[in-house]
Amino acid sequence: MISEAIRYLNESDDAVTTVLLGGVMTLFAFLLVPLFAVAGYLVRVLDRTARGDDEPPVFDEWGELIVDGLKASAIAFVYALVPTVVLLAFLVSGGLLGASGSDVLGAIGGIGVFVGLLVWLALTLLVAYAVPAAMANFAETRHIGAGFEPATMRRVLVDRTYATGWLTAFAIIVVGGVVSSLLNVVPILGFIASAFVGFYTAVAAYYVIGHTWGEIQHAPMKEQPAVRGQVEI
Template identity: 55%
Template sequence: MLTESIIYLKDSEDAWKTSIIGGVLLLFAFLVIPLFLVWGYVVRVLDRTARGDDEAPTFDDWGELTVEGAKAFVILLAYSLVPIVVGAFAAGGVVLVASGDPGVFGVAVVIAVGLLALAAALLTAYVVPAALAQFAAERRIAAGFDFAALRPVLRSATYATNWLLALGIVIVGSFVSGILGSIPFVGAVLGAIVAFYALVAAYYVIGHAWLDLHPIAVEGSNGESTSDRPAA
């Protein structure tokens, strides 16, 4: 799966064009609309790979891409609120500790809240890819919060394994992107391209986890509905 995810975008038609566009959009993500376009592309990756289509999408139909990306961003933002709020409490506790003498109990509370914030961030990072895959399958924002459908996915070894692989890809991509970013002039663009490439590769892995857990129903020769592969 690692090899397939790495060559997914490279072996596609217009690979360089797609990578450069994605990198430039990511570089200007602070303008918000480019960020929507990036996440719209990710939604397309999830949609295709979850249906067994390993042909990487291209940047086209920009209006639809923006709308789908905006919806995906709403899901991301909603899930991010939990670690943000907990992290704010942790930061406030650190400020109080630094400004006075809270004692052992106060320090213990701050550490506990800090660990809680870390756990919330990890949990959010674990749930969000599945939520986006669920959204890509149904194209409804509410689908990203359908915990009845998400729960069995999140509990599965298939999703956990693929999520760890996807996380590793993003971490390595971020590391390489950071190194490239230190190169004068072109470094920022090269780093953004690598970051985009890693993001796409990671969601390719998530899409295939979704496909394994939600086999596509196909019509058999006898007219009965069968699955093209067993569920994981």
């Protein structure tokens, strides 16, 4: 799966154009609109690969692309809010206890902050695990509420197939991050090149997630065994 994911964009007739556009927009993601365009492209990758279509999408129909990316980004933002709000609650509580002037309450506040950091880390990992599934479910319907369907999310997140696919995608992202870090040793040019590497590895990772989602959601129904004693007509 990893080798197919790495070759995914290369098999497109528009590979050079897609990588150039994706890299440039990743570089200017701080302007938000390019970020939404890249997110919209990843949604298309999820949609196609989940349906078994390995032809990479292209950057076109920009209005629809950006709207889809905006919705996908909103889904990811809502998920990311959860660990952030929890951490802030622990930090504020710990700060108030520490400012009370009591050694005991100050110690409790310090312990609370430490526990809050652990909870934040656990929730952040959970969010990182859940967001690709939420994006894949959204890609199927283009309805923002699909990213928060409890029954679907619960079923997929505990599926071993999804866990394996997520770990594979995560490994691709990690390798891409290492390559980007090495490129950043070269001033300016390395930073620019890392944007293209980041886009390429993100597409490869979402290729894996898309195929994983399709395997879970669209696998053909297994034939049910014949009921004993049933007479075929």
